Amino acid sequence: MGEQWVKECSDYLNQIREAQTAEAPDRLELVRLMHLALLALNHSVWGWLQYVNNPDIIGKFNRDELNEIGNFLNKFAEEFLEYDIKVTKAGMEKGLSEIKQHQHLQQSFYV
8 A cells, every 4th residue: 555655745746846847837737737746746645644643553653753744734734724824815916705605605505
């Protein structure tokens, strides 16, 4: 399982790096790259959740290693969430909350 996981993560990393080398990407390419990055993050987070929720795996790390991992993940999560809030607020200023509310109303209407 571990070798396959590393290969999958490496494939995502290579795709992201390759996509970033494109000169003057158009809007669609920028959105495609965001989609790829989010898929890669989702894949990675899923793996981390499996690690953390498995006492047989996580029990093999000593306290210092767990502290280092935890500090890294907490810093990453803090920065990601701060950026999420910033972009969400910017989207709200552009009226995206009204679009989202309208879509929700359309989805919950049943005949």
